[in-house]
Amino acid sequence: MIFKALTVTLGLAVSAGMAQADSINMNLSGGNPGGLWSLLGAGMDRAVKADDPAAVITYQATGGGFANLALLAANRTDMGLVHDAEVKLGLNGQEPFKAPITNLQAIGYMYNWAPMHFFLEQSIAEQYGIDSIDDIATSGAPLTIGINRSGNITSDVAVFMLAQAGLDEETLTANGGSFVRAGANEQGDLMQDGRIDMATNGIFIRHSSFRAIDENVDVVLLSVPQEVIDATNEAFGTAPFTIPGGSYSKQPDDVQTMALGAMVVATDQMSDEMAEKLASGFLKNIDEIRNVHNAMKALNPEILVSQTVLPFHPGAAKVYREAGLIE
Incomplete structure (x- = not known):
């Protein structure tokens, strides 16, 4: 037993x-x-x-x-x-x-x-006639543009999309502008303090950093040309995305972009x-x-x-x- x-x-x-x-x-x-x-x-x-x-x-x-x-x-x-x-x-x-x-x-x-957003200070957008990212290069606006830190994929995507729209770093520098590398929340703080004119990032609609920008700074959400969206999706395996109108206070219409x-x-x-x-x-x-x-x-x-x-x-x-x- x-x-x-x-x-x-x-x-x-x-x-x-x-x-x-x-x-x-x-x-x-x-x-x-x-x-x-x-x-x-x-x-x-x-x-x-x-x-x-x-x-x-x-x-x-x-x-x-x-x-x-x-x-x-x-x-x-x-x-x-x-x-x-x-x-x-x-x-x-x-x-x-x-x-x-x-x-x-x-x-x-x-x-x-997680769509790419391009927020620009409203007064600059009106002064230079910018409503799409492909207006920036030809406008001559000396923009200080926030992009994410090196090693974050959204910084690569933002730089690629802006370059596809005609704004490579050489053109930006010639216009008197520059890129500033900063994380999502840092970009919100920099925009509120007036240390950058434009914020770019690829995260969820109305993410806390985007809400901080929208609620504390007069900004517009720039549109993205279809050919830029197509080229980005081809290069990065991403997909088209629509940011619905009304997602932000000064965004009455849908904005077409791409999302990670x-x-x-x-x-x-x-x-x-x-x-x-x-x-x-x-x-x-x-x-x-x-x-x-x-x-x-x-x-x-x-x-x-x-x-x-x-x-x-x-x-x-x-x-x-x-x-x-x-x-």
């Missing part, structure tokens, strides 16, 4: 160990410790736990998407949150990457509604089983991700599979295919 009981106990222990080994236990490289991406990490962890209480997704703060792609390329993290535009640069081996990254596979899209999105990316080292469990957890328990912040309320199964810059991991693709979301 003692031998039989011991055998049963050992059998249960082995079974429990196997179940634990089969549970998700992964790291997710994100961004700032207190930012939206950290909230997404917590939501993803809850989503997989809803199917398996032993599952764990551990969020790791990093320098952001570019850093996460470097970690993925070296197989030093299980998953990473990255912008679609960053993935496109990584796949092509463009700066800041020295060679194409070839081991990336998508798990799911988290959002695609963020996605969860793994590598070809992840097993099909683990990718399947991740995708299944995200899909079945999507409310756990949606509920992390009001900005995520628009997430739905169709958006989860809507990225186009990267093949889905075979395990994730199986889940989405069986759900009728992809072919």
Whole structure:
């Protein structure tokens, strides 16, 4: 009897160990410790736990998407949150990457509604007749333009879009202007203090930094020519976006621009089983991700599979295919 009981106990222990080994236990490289991406990490962890209480997704703060792609390329993290535009640069081996990254596979899209905004002080816009970003170069206005810090994809996108509209740094300097690199909240402060004339960034509509600018400075939201939108989407794998009229106090009409999105990316080292469990957890328990912040309320199964810059991991693709979301 003692031998039989011991055998049963050992059998249960082995079974429990196997179940634990089969549970998700992964790291997710994100961004700032207190930012939206950290909230997404917590939501993803809850989503997989809803199917398996032993599952764990551990969020790791990093320098952001570019850093996460470097970690993925070296197989030093299980998953990473990255912008679609960053993935496109990584796949092509463009700066800041020295060679194409070839081991990336998508798990799911988290959002695609972070549009590029171009706010200009209203008095300058009226003085120089500027209502679109393609008016800036020919206007001769000596603008001090805020763009995000080096290493943030929105700074790359802003510089690209302005250059496509005729305003490269040489032209801006010749007009007596300059670029000032500053983060989102810093740009709000700089604009309120009159230290920059224009703010650019690609984040959610009415983000706190945009609200601060809109509420404390007389600004207009510049339009973006369609050819600039098209060229940007081609270069960065992004998508067209409409900022609805009335989003800001002096913006009566819709403004067409483009938007960045963020996605969860793994590598070809992840097993099909683990990718399947991740995708299944995200899909079945999507409310756990949606509920992390009001900005995520628009997430739905169709958006989860809507990225186009990267093949889905075979395990994730199986889940989405069986759900009728992809072919």
